[in-house]
Amino acid sequence: MAVTRIVANLSTRDPMALAEFYQHVFELDLPLNMGWITFLSKDTSQKIELHTASEGGAGTELPVISIGVTDIAATERAVRSAGAEVVYGPVSESWGLRRFFFRDPAGNLVNVVDS
Template sequence: MAVTRIVANLRAENPARIADFYRRVFGLHLALDMGWITFLEGDSQQKVEMHAASQGGNGTDVPVISIGVDDLEGCEEAIRAAGAEIVYGPVKEEWGLRRFFFRDPAGNLVNVVDS
């Protein structure tokens, strides 16, 4: 048996609103909207990865999802412009990772990392 994908399901009272936020900030594409759930996709392929954690690092809460980007500063600007709150960082962690956390419009804690 081989795992072919792992999907993040973000809780949202208004899935279309959250989908629109992630489309604007991260350039994702709306693949399907069933009203109660929306499917967003990107253009890139990635390896299957899942983490289990007791904290988010440096004593932070565990984010519900981590998103790797190739322009951390540009992403931060887009997130702020979209009205989301940055709650940690940006910071270069002692283990070498550059990242920040934000809360999306539904309140989900999201980790954005320079990939």
């Protein structure tokens, strides 16, 4: 058996509105909208990871997802421009990551990491 993918499912009352937020901020494609669920993607090679944790590090709440980006400053500007609240950072952590957390329009805590 080989794992081929792991997918994050974000709970929201309005899947399309939340999908539009992520499309805008992270420039994702929307290949499927079934009304009750949307699929967002980007044509890129995908690394499979699954983390288990008791907190988000540095004493923070555990985010529901982590998103790696190539330009954390530009992503922070896009998040703020889209009206989302940055609730932690940006900060360079003692373990070598630069990151920030924000709450999306559905209230999900998201970790954005410079990768």
